[in-house]
Amino acid sequence: xxxxxxxxxxxxxxxxxxxxxxxxxxxxxxxxxxxxxxxxxxxxxxxxxxxxxxxxxxxxxxxxxxxxxxxxxxxxxxxxxxxxxxxxxxxxxxxxxxxxxxx
Numbered sequence: 828x829x830x831x832x833x834x835x836x837x838x839x840x841x842x843x844x845x846x847x848x849x850x851x852x853x854x855x856x857x858x859x860x861x862x863x864x865x866x867x868x869x870x871x872x873x874x875x876x877x878x879x880x881x882x883x884x885x886x887x888x889x890x891x892x893x894x895x896x897x898x899x900x901x902x903x904x905x906x907x908x909x910x911x912x913x914x915x916x917x918x919x920x921x922x923x924x925x926x927x928x929x930x
Contacts (some may be wrong), residue, residue, distance in 0.1 A: 830833050836920050837866055843916040850905070861899065865913045888914060 841862045844850060848856050872887050886925040896903050921927045 831921070831924070831926050833866065833870075833926075836917065837862060839920040840866070840913060840916040843919070844912065847909070849911065849912075853902070857902075861895070861902075861909060862913070864895065864898060865891055865910070869913075869917065884914060906910075 833840060841859060842912040844862065868891050872890050873882065876882065888910055891913060892906055896910055899906065901916055902909075905925070918927065
């Protein structure tokens, strides 16, 4: 499994959100900050896993969703979609660089 270039992953995910256009209403820099927050939260979740543990999409989603709602209460109603899209885009990126092992 290759090392994950977090800057490339961040750029990929942010680009997907921008192209999607569903969050164009966010204040300038808002989407960028939210993507950074989701990357940090996801990395913290992965770091909390035991070495032989399997990444649980549902658990990761719950952590992202809950933390986003707490950090961005003004966008609380959009956090569900942000977390779902982030996980989809992150998975696309990881699959494209061969960083996912399917069980």
